[in-house]
Amino acid sequence: MMRFDRLSSPGRLRRITFLFDGEAVEAREGDTVATALLAAGAGATRTTPASGAARGAYCLMGVCFECLVEVDGVPNRQGCLVAVAEGMRVRRQHGAAAIAEEA
């Protein structure tokens, strides 16, 4: 199981707390949702619509769409393109994203 650590080099990076599947996770200023989840050891962050296979971030460059997650209620966001923000609600995706129902 992959685990990412932070370099110990000193920096002046603000700490940011966001929610991942309802649990508080600490990130740093400058993280994207995808890198913050790697640092949090989140592992697989979605399962595929085709077979339900587990997937995690692959390219981190906006190309592969493997890091798709739900961000603040919007499914299929590319985690590697979204800067993490205080209080952001991020969720794993399971299979195909459901069509949101009108309230």
Added chain:
Amino acid sequence: MAARRDLVIVGAGPAGLAAAAEARDHGVDALILDEQPEPGGQVYRSAARVAERRPADLGFLGADYARGAALVAEATGVERRQGASVWQIGPAARDGRREVIWSEAGQARRVAARSVIVASGAMERPVPVPGWTLPGVTTVGALQVALKQSGIYPAGRVVIAGSGPLPLLLAEQLRAARVPVAAILDTAPSGRMATAWPLLPMAALGAAGTLRKGMALLRARERSGVPVWRQVRDLRAEAGADGSVAGIRFRSASGEEQRIEADLLALHEGVVPNPQLTRLVRADHRWHPAQRCFHPVLDPWGESTAAGVYVAGDGGGILGARAAEASGRLAALSVAHRLGRIGETARDFAATGPQARLLGERALRRLLDALYPAPEWIAAPADDAIVCRCEEVTAADLRSVAGHAAGPNQAKAYLRCGMGPCQGRLCGLTVTEMIARARGTTPAETGYYRIRAPIKPVTVDELASLDTEPAA
């Protein structure tokens, strides 16, 4: 009605930033759209912020990386929108303008641009080996992004598999950051020195500094003590009990099968142009046999066969970051000239420096192409390897239709390959090459997926928001 601009630049990497600075110097009204939260592209990812907030990390990221902060500074004064994903470049209207449409914070916006410079760069070539879809398998570039952007590194047993300058650079950066690497699986085939040696003198003339750096990286790898397996093939990632990668199987030079344990596998077989935008505007493309990918056909200033659409940087063919700057400046000079902001003589004089730089970088690239060709097996994946990651189409599936599919678009109709969210970015080249082989023809004749807008997923809300967009 859409707002008007002289020039829209897509991408804030070295090509886009250099183009923006040059355009501004000649009074061109430019707008930069970049989908990342920060400028720098991939090579200079987060460079400006790292220089300011994590200066200690500049040590191991290397002197070249610091160039990114200078480029961002050089492009000040040009409006730059981050988090802006371009999903359409329309056909040329009667006045020659093209509508560029993007999404930003859930809102779609558009401008009508006289010229567009596509500086959307390169992507890592797909490496369709069995198990490459497992969590814990990434690209080499992804690990560099993680290091640059967030200062994070994989803490478990890291195995780097592939060939080219980037794996060497990553290995050295990890060593300098005191991150252990479990093994390096070098997939470069044998016998490439014979073709490479004659290219060395011109490369040395053209880009001596880069060449010296490359040699230093090779020496560093030898000294690092990390086990290196050579001429690796039949690569395969295997899952552990938790479903993530746990082991890697391969054959080494001797042909003997090996298995090593790993927590993370980083793959890399070179980079190729990200084709989406140049395909979207129906520009002509040409197969590049040495780089095993399509390049858009460009004139000496970088203009594609789609009028008014230029390509700068690695999106026009892989030449690296320094060349990207040069081609960005050339494209901007041509745009400024066409708008009447700069005369022909001034344009040609200003172009001499970038042109000389490009010449040198091309000589270096011919050497690198000979030294690090994509391995033959990249176009002949094992039957159980997934080719299309999104729709989970295997090599066996593709082989069952490859002989009678007229091309990638028909394979797509049969199998859904290329129809998922990545829109063929991660399978397009493999599908083209596999069909070409099955039909005994060339990739050029086989062609590529037809790419249509929107080239990024867009919500219905975003589409509808075009009618109520705020002034850009």
